[in-house]
Amino acid sequence: LVLMGIEPTYPSAKYGYIIPRTEEQVSYVSTFKEKPDEITAAAYIAQGALWNGGVFAYKLKYVLDIARTLLDYTDYEDLYNRYETLTKISFDYAVVEKEPSIQVMRYHGKWKDLGTWNTLTEAMEDPIIGDGVMNDKCEDVHIVNELNVPVLAMGLSHVIISASPDGILVTDKQQSSYIKPYVDKFDQQIMFAEKSWGSYRVLDVDKESMTVKVTLNPGHRMNYHSHQHRNEVWTVVSGTGKTIVDGMEEAVAPGSVITLQAGCRHTVIADTELVLIEVQLGKEISREDKQKFPLEY
Template sequence: MKLILLSGGSGKRLWPLSNDARSKQFLRILDMDGQDEKVSMVQRVWEQLKKNGLSDDSYISTSQSQVEILNNQLENEIRLVVEPERRDTFPAISLAASYLYSMSSVSLDETIVILPVDPYVEDQFFENVKNLDQVLNDSGADIALIGVKPTYPSEKYGYIIPEQIDNNQFYTNVNTFVEKPHHSEAVSMISQGALWNCGVFAFKLNYLIDLLIELGLPIQYETMLSQYGQMPSTSFDYKVVENAKNIVVSPYHGYWKDLGTWNTLTDEMTNPIVGKGYISEDSINSHLINELNLPVTVLGLSNIVVAVSPDGILVSDKDESPRIKEILKSDTSRPMFEERRWGYYQVVDYSQNKEKDQILTKKICITAGNNLSYQYHIFREELWTIVSGEGELVLNNSIQTLKKGDLIRIPPKTMHSVKAISDLEIIEVQMGSNLIEEDIIRLSTDWSEIIKFCIK
């Protein structure tokens, strides 16, 4: 059995902590047994996969923009299948399946399980995941789903209507699906034994490979990668699940929750305050999440969430917090905080002078042993001030040491990289006519390869 975890998302529902570079699954605000520091949803799920013996058979399907943060948070333990561009779940799953088939030589009889990268579940949930292989073999079904027993008549989930309920069986046939019904419909369906669709399903690899052939789509990974922009941009549910002739569902009766909005996420926080701040005792059921080094105080306000980050400030009634996605749908602001494979950066200030030159100030933190890529920029000049730590600097193929207090000027088209010997903090001031993240030409990310440039 192989698992494909889907990692996507635009990062709007948990703004301002989440953004286009750091979706909800990467926010480090959850507690986990045995961990002193806060963890993200993806870190929590990965630990559960390891605990249940599933991590070695797991792959993550993601977009290029999330590769570095996944490597940072999961410490390069993972195997990634990277979309060349964002489309939808059908092309993403198809690309991953073609990788397993043509690059990893996975048997066509192998069970493939698809699941989100961020479910908030008990460990028992993964026993149900393991059982999907047996469910497919016993039922002969095209697709096997996991359905969650509803706890209330929600309008934001899809519902699976089984043909009959037998608590002594691992699975039952599926009658139909209803996507996000009205409250009254949800009440009626729950009374009939309907289950929430939690986005977990399984199929034999040959089922999807045969379907791709039937649709005239490539099954070789390299070919699909080169033609990815021509793949139909549609969901797997719409393209495959809704057209499958034989579907079964395996009920899960344990705890499951989608932590996709501030009101659901704060329910699972053990401490009402993350970061610097204070909440008065008469502020009932209120939470403060503060990523800045400025104190925030909440007085006499109940049932609210206050979230503060370099991207902005949210003050919202918890029940109204899901509206933030709609409000921000046309926002195109650049992310002010990003995690990378080497550490993270935070935008401190941005301005434009009288000559129309742009000036961007960043705090860059590189963790010990990691390095930036060997790179140069076309349009911008950079000035570095070393605030703390020690490192090695490569500048136009020459090597020098870095220490606290050093000042480094990097003109446009100057090749440069730095490796942190100890945790390294740099204040970087960018100046130029076009300050964009895309203004970067990477020559290498491997430090041993970078040193070879200097030896030459």
């Protein structure tokens, strides 16, 4: 396992640190720690530490062997079906900190980590993305708005405002590096996600129903799947394509309504970009209530 080490310019608590054994271009690692406090970071830099750039090099067999050891899966299909149940942990924590033999390659060029809100705003060409307004009393303020409602900022300094379907963040720029432990405490329905086939946005959640806007990219489809504990009603808003329900194929267009009973196998295939409203109905609506099936198409 080889890491890319960045020559640090200041003691930051935002990055992991690598202490090489030697000053050579490629060296074995003496110590690796993920995101220490600033005092410890300064001590590491005094010992010749490098920032962990988050770039790893390894043979494919290495990471496959590690994955099988940590995840205990049999094949790709088994891993794919259990993916949502896996423990959420970074490669740094799960693998790098426990690896006994690591090398690091020094990098001396220009480098910037956009992994925090503060560093992201430094790279933004415009202080406002989306529907936002700020008055002339604002100083060093950035707005990132993914909602269809306006955001107004007045008299603020060194602040980031981010609004998305999953939540709203208002933070001092320096404090924005420390949001993770607070966000990790949130346990809520995912309101927006981008997938390989398109995206979905949750519009409404009630006790026994959930309404979702689904957008499929041209030529893409959902997995062929079923649900045991909920019914669904699809209404096509725009685009054309076809549905397959228990093996029966039907063309769909704007205004088409498809009723899906619990237990039926179903998918939708987009010819053009296809937008539909999906209403889920049932007493047990959850992401776990989904069984996937192969589809010969």
